[in-house]
Amino acid sequence: MDRIKRSSRKKYADQDYLVLLNTVTKDIIKDIFISHHLDLDNKHRQELSKWFYLKEPVVSFRFRHYPEEKRLKQLFKKYLKRDFISYHTPFETFKSLFEARPLVNKIDWVDQKSSLYYFIKLLRKHNVIANTKNKHWMVASEFFLLKGxxxxxxxxxxxxxxxxxxxxxxxxxxxxxxxQLDS
Incomplete structure (x- = not known):
């Protein structure tokens, strides 16, 4: 009888070790992804879903009234490209910020966090983007990098x-x- 008790205790101990090993392994893999800036987001969703529980995708902002693409591109180049957004961020990536869709590539904001903060506040204040239901900082953090x-x-x-x-x-x-393009 004593032998049966020891055997069942060992079985439970082995299960506990396996659970612990599984958890530690997931944490290590997650740390590796983060340390190498591999996004745990929609971009790698299919591959990562094998190992991680992934949140529902964050959807970008949506213009209240979508401007003509040519005009948006001109404004982007004139006001943002040099001083705020990295040269390595193509216009298409920036445009996706306003298309109400999941992330494909992040926008690299090369200025200070305070200017990004102000930019998002301005978009909301001037009603350029549709109501974000108070998720504007979640969208900003999902779609932007700050200096990489x-x-x-x-x-x-x-x-x-x-x-x-x-x-x-x-x-x-x-x-x-x-x-003004909206009016």
Missing amino acids: ELLIPKDFLNQKETQDQKKRQQLENFVKALA
Whole structure:
């Protein structure tokens, strides 16, 4: 009888070790992905779903009134491309930020977080984008990199707007031009 008790205890201990090993392995793989900036998002969704439980995809903003693509591209190049968005980010990637669809590629914001924060606030303030149901920081963190680094929604908590008047003016001009296209 004593032998049966020891045998069943060993069985439960083995199961506990397997669960622990499985959890640790998943954590290690996740750390490797994060340390090498491999996005755990929709871009690699099919491959990663084998190992991770993935959240529902975050959908980008949606223009209230979609502007003519040629005009949007001109505004993008004039106001954003040089000072705020990396040269390595193509216009198509930026445009997808307003197409109400899951992430394909991230936009690399090369300025400060304070200017990105101000940019998102301006889009909302001028009603350029449809109601985000208070998920605008989630969308921003999903669709933007900050100087090549990943963002999370918490990064925007207690964030202040940029105080650089030149940058503020550039962002305001871009958003106001988009808002005028809507009218």
